[in-house]
Amino acid sequence: MKKNVLILGGSSDIGIELAKKFLDKKIYIVSLHYNSNSKVLKNIKYKCKLIKADLSNSNEKNILKKFNDNYDIIINLVGYINNKKFENFSIKSFEKNLRINSLYPFMIIRKSIRKMIKKGWGRIVNSSSVGVKFGGGLQTFEYSMSKHLNEFIPNYIRKIAEKNIFYNVIKIGLTKTKIHKKISSKNLSKRTKLVPVKKMAHPKDIANYIYHISSNENQFITGQVINITGGE
Secondary structure (H helix, E strand, C coil), X not given: CCEEEEEECCCCHHHHHXXXXXXXXXXXXXEEEECCCCHHHHHCCCCCEEEECCCCCCCHHHHHXXXXXXXXXXXXXXXXXXXXXXXXXXXXXXHHHHHHHHHHHHHHHHHHHHHHHHHCCXXXXXXXXXXXXXXXXXXXXXXXXXXXXXXXCCHHHHHHHHHCEEEEEXXXXXXXXXXXXXXCCCCHHHHHCCCCCCCCECHHHHHHHHHHHHCCCCCXXXXXXXXXXXCX
């Protein structure tokens, strides 16, 4: 029986590569969440279900209606970012970051867990950022704080590991993605020199690791924050 996969933030560079990897296996039904029109989705939309949902919407009921409760695999790659320094962040914009990057993804995950328990199988992957380790970038305080929240693994989720439901967090390092264009004054060449392997990851690299821990290939890894950061 085919497994249902939901990729939140599915129009991201990593999300697209991950979707292709699942689709290549021919044993998955893939749903891709996106926020706005995305040209890159046109190349694979005939193979996927596309779910357009603006997670900045404060109406919880309307958001959750867009997602069913029958996903076997959920991967959160949502990455809303704004250029906010610690010294000028606001409660309103901070709450928006938390809602988009953390709170709604957690609620969408929670919606499917009951079905996963009945099936006796489930895989969940949340995402954090290497910036969390260093207190965030100078321009990304709110984004980094919201990603830090994603590293919190509820005790309830640890307990259901015995039901063959595995939950992990990946801390993503410097990767060749378009999200960097949203960060003002970011010098990627200078930043790359700080990575011990002296290079950025390719989205395919990250997708490969996510696929492993979110598929049936993973039979023993759960409750972990896994660093994919080139040694940082």
